[in-house]
Amino acid sequence: MSTKPKLYYFDGRGKMESIRWLLAAAGVEFEEEFLETRDQYEKLLQGGSLLFQQVPMVEMDGMKMVQTRAILSYIAAKYNLYGKDLKERALIDMYVGGTEDLMGFILMFPFLSAEDKEKQRALIVQKATSRYFPVYEKVLKDHGQDFLVGNSFSWADVHLLEAILMVEEKKSDVLSGFPQLQAFKARISSIPAIKKFLEPGSQRKPVPDDKYVETVRRVLRMYYDVKAN
Amino acid sequence: MSGKPRLTYLNGRGRMEPIRWLLAAAGVEFEEVYLETKEQYEKLIKDGFLLFQQVPLVEIDGMKMVQTRAIMSYIAGKYNLYGKDLKERALIDMYVEGISDLMQMILMFPFSPPDAKEKNLESIKERAANRYFPVFEKVLKQHGQDFLVGNKFSWADVQLMEAILAVEEKVPDVLSGFPQLQVFKTKMSNMPTIKKFLQPGSPRKPPPDAHYVETVLKVFKK
Numbered sequence: 268m269s270t271k272p273k274l275y276y277f278d279g280r281g282k283m284e285s286i287r288w289l290l291a292a293a294g295v296e297f298e299e300e301f302l303e304t305r306d307q308y309e310k311l312l313q314g315g316s317l318l319f320q321q322v323p324m325v326e327m328d329g330m331k332m333v334q335t336r337a338i339l340s341y342i343a344a345k346y347n348l349y350g351k352d353l354k355e356r357a358l359i360d361m362y363v364g365g366t367e368d369l370m371g372f373i374l375m376f377p378f379l380s381a382e383d384k385e386k387q388r389a390l391i392v393q394k395a396t397s398r399y400f401p402v403y404e405k406v407l408k409d410h411g412q413d414f415l416v417g418n419s420f421s422w423a424d425v426h427l428l429e430a431i432l433m434v435e436e437k438k439s440d441v442l443s444g445f446p447q448l449q450a451f452k453a454r455i456s457s458i459p460a461i462k463k464f465l466e467p468g469s470q471r472k473p474v475p476d477d478k479y480v481e482t483v484r485r486v487l488r489m490y491y492d493v494k495a496n
Numbered sequence: 497m498s499g500k501p502r503l504t505y506l507n508g509r510g511r512m513e514p515i516r517w518l519l520a521a522a523g524v525e526f527e528e529v530y531l532e533t534k535e536q537y538e539k540l541i542k543d544g545f546l547l548f549q550q551v552p553l554v555e556i557d558g559m560k561m562v563q564t565r566a567i568m569s570y571i572a573g574k575y576n577l578y579g580k581d582l583k584e585r586a587l588i589d590m591y592v593e594g595i596s597d598l599m600q601m602i603l604m605f606p607f608s609p610p611d612a613k614e615k616n617l618e619s620i621k622e623r624a625a626n627r628y629f630p631v632f633e634k635v636l637k638q639h640g641q642d643f644l645v646g647n648k649f650s651w652a653d654v655q656l657m658e659a660i661l662a663v664e665e666k667v668p669d670v671l672s673g674f675p676q677l678q679v680f681k682t683k684m685s686n687m688p689t690i691k692k693f694l695q696p697g698s699p700r701k702p703p704p705d706a707h708y709v710e711t712v713l714k715v716f717k718k
Contacts, residue, residue, distance in 0.1 A: 318590060318594065318631060319594045319597070319627055319628065319631065320627055328583070330583070330586060332586060332590065333590060333594075334589065334590045334593035334594060335593075336565065336589065336593050337586055337589030337590040337592075337593050340569075340585070340586070340589055341582065341585070341586045341589070344582055344585070345582060353570060353573050353574060354557070354559070356569070356570070356573070357559060357561060357566055357569070357570040360563065360565060360566030360569050360570070361547060361561065361562060361563045361566040363566075364548075364562075364563030364564075364565060364566050365547070365548050365563065368548070398548055398549055399548065402547055402548060
């Protein structure tokens with residue numbers, strides 16, 4: 268039995284991906300159990316492992332943690348990626364809230380109809396370039412430091428990099444109006460733990476495909492149509 | 497100019513209500529600015545008050561805070577409603593996030609199209625009774641303490657209390673299968689700061705009505 272955190276989720280990004288990123292950025296090795304069948308999920312439910320009957324679930328430090336935000340906050344604090352005081356934590360929380368909202372538009376993308384996908388792609392790019400990226404561009408420009416908060420690598424930096432890469436997958440030149448973010452992306456990508464996570468063979472998951480969608484629908488019996496925002 | 501936190505939102509519950517609850521539970525007085533017109537909202541954006549062009553906005557301790565969770569975590573941390581260590585915080589976060597998922601359904605309810613309202617009400621009832629309330633009933637039963645986490649009043653208790661009352665407004669007998677939660681509700685109601693908040697004339701907002709929905713659509717319409 269290892270003491271590594273163990274992640275329970277589908278073999279794909281979804282809500283678990285931010286957790287994988289943060290653990291990786293903190294240099295923490297983790298194990299994964301992938302949900303592939305309805306039976307596996309029901310077994311987890313019956314065993315009482317899922318507090319609100321949902322995944323992600325992360326077993327760590329004797330806890331069966333659920334709720335993505337709770338898990339991320341715990342990891343950030345444990346591995347000193349949460350600022351040095353209450354005010355820095357407040358800033359990090361605000362910034363992460365923004366990138367979470369942005370990634371939220373992308374989270375449901377694979378489940379949309381082909382027609383809705385096109386509309387959503389446009390919405391993602393519009394929100395990224397008019398609401399979210401300008402904020403982080405300005406933060407970096409105003410203080411001129413390498414990291415978003417307190418001149419120190421934090422959860423906010425990891426989350427922003429994740430968001431940038433995800434939006435770029437939808438529009439490859441989306442950073443063209445954002446020189447600070449381009450430099451940020453290069454800088455954060457070259458941090459050893461992150462560089463490793465970005466290499467093939469890491470636990471980073473690929474862009475969700477039809478097989479992923481089909482697995483989620485099957486395991487969760489989520490057969491209803493997902494509407495765009 | 498006072499040192500009190502200043503809340504900017506519509507004159508109604510929405511995403512600001514849990515923040516009002518938490519400040520009130522912590523015994524913190526606050527001021528409120530109500531958005532009534534699109535122009536007010538656009539001016540706030542133009543003047544750089546809204547980091548992501550959204551409300552809630554809470555001006556507190558020299559910061560213009562946005563993002564509901566960020567604001568509440570800050571308040572909970574500042575007023576010692578966030579547990580005594582990382583593990584208690586993790587529990588509080590888990591409970592609060594779960595309750596927040598339930599509250600999200602209630603938040604969206606007034607904006608459902610008329611033909612979806614009945615189905616959505618059923619969903620709220622089902623989730624409260626089958627997914628969320630049983631968890632907290634069990635937590636309270638297992639440790640037999642007055643509060644959800646660490647035998648001490650915390651953000652989680654405030655959030656649960658708010659959720660119980662909000663669901664009861666829609667499903668009056670929802671606590672009938674939950675004796676622990678009934679006792680919890682009574683205990684919370686009697687805590688001085690919460691008792692005060694539950695009295696008429698407090699900053700607590702009434703359930704959203706047609707006028708509130710209309711104002712939301714008017715202020716935020718593109």
